Amino acid sequence: MALLSVLYRRPKKVDPETYRQRREALEEAAEASVKSGVSGVSAGIPDALSFDRIINGGTCPPMAIRDFMNYLVYVEHGAENLQFYLWFKNYEKRFAEAKTSDIALAPEWTQAMEDEVVAKARKEHFEKMKREPATAAAIFNGTDFEKHSDKKANPFNTPPRSPNGVPDQDGLTTWESMTCGGTSNASSRTQAAEAFLSAGAKLPFSIQPFHQEVNRIITSYIMDGAPRQLNLAAWEQKATVQALSYTSHPSAFRILFKSVDSALRLQSHPNFIRWSICNGNLPRVWFARFLGVALILIGFAVAIVLTLSKAGRGYRVLPLIAWALGMSTLVAAYKGMCVVLHGLHHRHVRPWELFTQDDGEEFGMCTMESFGSNNSYEDEPWVVKYQERNIVRKIFDREIWIQEPALRQIQDTIFLQALLAGLFFGLIFMAVFLAVPGGHFF
Structure with a gap:
């Protein structure tokens, strides 16, 4: 597979403010729509790693949909978006395949109905904000800022979430029977009725499909x-x-799906690509940075000794090797890559992938299921086990081959950029020392 352009830049990290600006710009564009490939807004993502391709199973590990879900659970802490997205896509398909007589009981929620309800809901919301004392917490309640404000930089310290669900194995549909569980039938009806009443809506007809x-x-x-x-x-x-409360037709979820879809495409997907480019864990990357700096300093030490000695001027070319290797290693590490791992097209096994149970199954939650408990993982056995590993063992953790060709292509391009940068700076350093007169001290 050919390399990308030497000017390639990996996707920029999308923070909540950047995501908000992108979403507003997208909504203001009359011709834009959520399904028109908005994931392409972020530069640095090849078509082979597009959001739709990942969702549709067209990519290999570590860029498969399960890897995307693991990233959302353990790193970004936003797995509920993808969980709802996958459920809705399946629900939309099952609803279209339902009996015609059942579909007739659930009329479509039209855009005109939605606009009317949204306008009323927004008006009531802003009127309530004016009546109540405006505090920072109240202003940002239910927005992107609230959710991201308590996120930790450490992906292994998720804020605890209090689950309200009770495990249930009976299921309601064929789809639900495949899930890990959730609220029981009776409890679900009671809580849903409270949600309808609190929203000022009437209780829906129970004869509607699904x-x-x-x-x-x-x-x-x-x-x-x-x-x-x-x-x-x-x-x-x-x-x-x-x-x-009006219908169980998929169109009733239009607002939710639009919000979830844009969050996944405009924020989570670019951040996932950027994160996946890194082939080493944090200790390995810091070790690579230290090694790069050490090689550069060794190059300077050798160059100074050769310049002050009676050795011929041609010997001063030798430090170029250390400078080029050191700078290349440092540049690659700055982008989260270890050149040694890249030489084998390997990556470190993620902490949640390292430990297996006695029966050979991986630790982890039912994250790919639509219903279940919250996505908190603090109680999973691997968390404590990984924290107890010493730093040397983390640096030399187990490795695995990178299967996705498009990801290897990106890493090959970044590696080439690092080599060129290392050679460029190495030649500059060499030219400086070649121009300095010899000391002839020894």
């Missing part, structure tokens, strides 16, 4: 305190609940 499943979605993703509560503004939450 009615019980919709109740579980409300109690799992929408209502306050839900185990996998989505990051929604108050008006988005209220408008969606009112839509679901």
Whole structure:
């Protein structure tokens, strides 16, 4: 596979403020839509690693959809977006395949209905904000800023989330029978009824198709305190609940899906690509940086000794090797890559992948399932086991081959850039020392 352009730049990290600006710009563009490939807004992502390709199973580890989910759980702490996204896509398919008589009981939630409810919900929300004392917490409640404000830089210290769900194995549909569990049937109905009443909506007809499943979605993703509560503004939450009180048609989830889809495409996906380019864990990357600096200093030490000695001027070319290797290693490490691992096209096994149970199954939650407890992982056995590993063992953790060709292509390009940068700076240092007169001290 050919290299990318030598001017290639990996995707920039998308913080909440950048995401908000991108989403607003996208909404202001009349011709833009969520499904028109908005993931391409971020530069540095080849088509082979597009959001849709990952979701549709067209990529290999470590860029597969399960790797994306693990990233959202353990690093970004936003797995509920992808969990809801996958559920909705499946729900949309199953609803279209349902009996015609059942579909007739759930009319479509039109755009005109949505606009009317959204306008009313927004008006009530802002009027309430004016009546109540405006505090920072109240202003940012239910927005991107609230969710990201308590996130830790350390991906192994997730803020604890209090689950409201009770494990349930009975299931409501064929799809639900495949899940890890969630709130029980009776509990789901009760909590969903409270959500409808709090939103000022009427209780929906229970004869609509997938009615019980919709109740579980409300109690799992929408209502306050839900185990996998989505990051929604108050008006988005209220408008969606009112839509679901009218129909169980997939169009009732339009607001939620638009919010989740844009968050995944505009923020999570570019950050996932950027994070996956790094082939080593944090201790290994810092070790590579130290090694790069050490080689550069060794090059300077040798150059100074040769300059002060009676050795011929030609010997001063020798430090170029140390400078080029050191600077290349340092540049690659700055972008999260270890050149030694890259030479083998390997990557470190992630901490949550390192430890297996006695029966050979990996530790982990049912993150690929639509219903279940929250996505907190502090109680998983691997967390303590990994923290107890000494620093040397972390630096030389187990490695695994990178299967995805597009990712290897990106890493090959970054490696070439690092070599060129190392050679460039090495030649500059060499030219400086060649120009300095010899000391002839020894």
